[in-house]
Amino acid sequence: MHSQFRLLGQRRFLPFYLTQFSGAFNDNLYKNALLLLITYSAGGLMGLSVDVVVNFAAFLFILPFFLFSGIAGQLADKYEKSRIIRAVKFLEIVIMALAAVALWFGWYEVLLVLLFLMGTQSTFFGPVKYAILPQVLADDELVGGNALVGMGTFVAILLGTIAAGLLMGYETAARLTAIGVVVMAVLGYLAARQVPQTAAAAGDLRLSLRPVRETWHLMVLAAERRQVLLAVLAISWFWFLGAAYLTQFPNFARTNLRGDETVVTLLLALFTIGISVGSMLCERLTGHRVSLRLVPWGALGLSLLGVDLYFSVPEAPVPSTWLTMLTDPVYLRVLVDLMGIGIAGGLFIVPLYAYIQHETPFGKRARLIAALNVINALFMVVSALVAMVLLGVLDFTIPEFLLSLSLTNLLVVASAWRLARVAVSPSCG
Incomplete structure (x- = not known):
């Protein structure tokens, strides 16, 4: 039996691993930096207290999972998964480029809208993330592969959270965050381009774009x-x-x-x-x-x-x-x-x-x-x-x-x- 770490040296796993790691890091860098900026710089938005805005921001990030998971699951079963991964990571570059502009100029209301879009992007990546593993790993590698993905996700969450806190120590925190999120999005996309193709799971699946109904079907x-x-x-x-x-x-x-x-x-x-x-x-x-x-x-x-x-x-x-x-x-x-x-x-x-x-x-x-x-x-x-x-x-x-x-x-x-x-x-x- 070989160690699970050997998977990190193989193309069938490493590009995907780096893609999901960069995504989890960027989500948490952006989300935590935004919450800290709202707490310490904005002093509340739209006449609302900081506590209300911070909880509203958390709600905005999680809402897309309820709305769009049904559609995301259909797409991940119907189409080839590396294609979806590349599309989702390209979308992340677009969202983060807009976020960089909003961070630069302090447009906090726009940043909250973009937080919803980041949650949407994560919603579409989620089903692909775990559904692709059994296609690229053997049965005796499945536990080890999941362990690496789980470890990578939590370490990325930790590092993204710490990075957001460290950036807040600088006077130009918002602008440094703007640069950071775009760089991470680009790196994630470059890794995604190396993810090898896999067979589509259900190519004949008919797509239904009614979010609430599809969530119920799930x-x-x-x-x-x-x-x-x-x-x-x-x-x-x-x-x-x-x-x-x-x-x-x-x-x-x-x-x-x-x-x-x-x-x-x-x-x-x-x-x-x-x-x-x-x-x-x-x-x-x-x-x-x-x-x-x-x-x-x-x-x-x-x-x-x-x-x-x-x-x-x-x-x-x-x-x-x-x-x-x-x-x-x-x-x-x-x-x-x-x-x-x-x-x-x-x-x-x-x-x-x-x-x-x-x-x-x-x-x-x-x-x-x-x-x-x-x-x-x-x-x-x-x-x-x-x-x-x-x-x-x-x-x-x-x-x-x-x-x-x-x-x-x-x-x-x-x-x-x-x-x-x-x-x-x-x-x-």
Whole structure:
């Protein structure tokens, strides 16, 4: 058996990997830079408070997944995938060129419209991203390939977020961001041009351009096979949890750890490194086979480490920096728990993606991935609403909120055991 990293030296995988990495980086560079500019420079838009505008911006980015995933899934099944990837990446250059002009001149309302268009571009890339993998990878490479894509996505999110924060330290932050997003879009397109051709999955598929109806059809498609639907829901639950953790990090660091901005970056970095490590372990632990046996253990880790995180938060924190966090044993337990939660998340999610790709019919695969994207988006919206109710209305502290999620996750652990026992595919040995 070979290591998954050898895929990074092969044309069937590397150009696609670089394309998706640059896209995830650029999405987060642009989105976070825009949110920081609105927060610190614009002081609210259209007479609205900063809080309202920031949440509205997040809504604008996720809305296209509900509107256009049905159409995106059809296109990815009907047409040759490298052609779609190139078209989507060219669209990114156009959007980012317009964004560069708007950033240069401080046209924040235009930047919000372009954020919606970036979400649209991501919506059309999503189904291709995961549907192409089973076409270019062998069955015994599928877990490793998904692990690399998962790791790359989270590392790109981290680097894009950090880059946005670093750029805000300069007086010309908006103009530097303008240059950065265009350069990344061009690099992504150049990588996309090297993605090799694959066979169209369902060339005779008739396209329907009615967004709401097609989104509903995706839900029907997802429900066709119970085991696949459960795997889809499990992935979406992971994004529910992930969104909750990532959203709370800034306030958790400030309020519960009395940390400065460097502590927020450290928490984000360790969480991301954890997910990457967990993802990379999957191939070795599954013996290169498409198997769900790691999923219950990952789910159990999310609960146990989440509970321990609640008890590891110091009762009387002292002002801290990233160095305090790494050297003070009181804080070190918090960091170990967060990294462990990330590792458990990687073990949980990578086998699920590989299983869905492996078990879905070739001609419907992209549409099922599109359905998954819709449900992911829905779970992330619900995650934000639950956080608003528990933290804002019921006055939970952030540690109490995260503890409640960890305890709720025990239901997922029970479901994951049943799914792993039932969903044994021929390739699982």
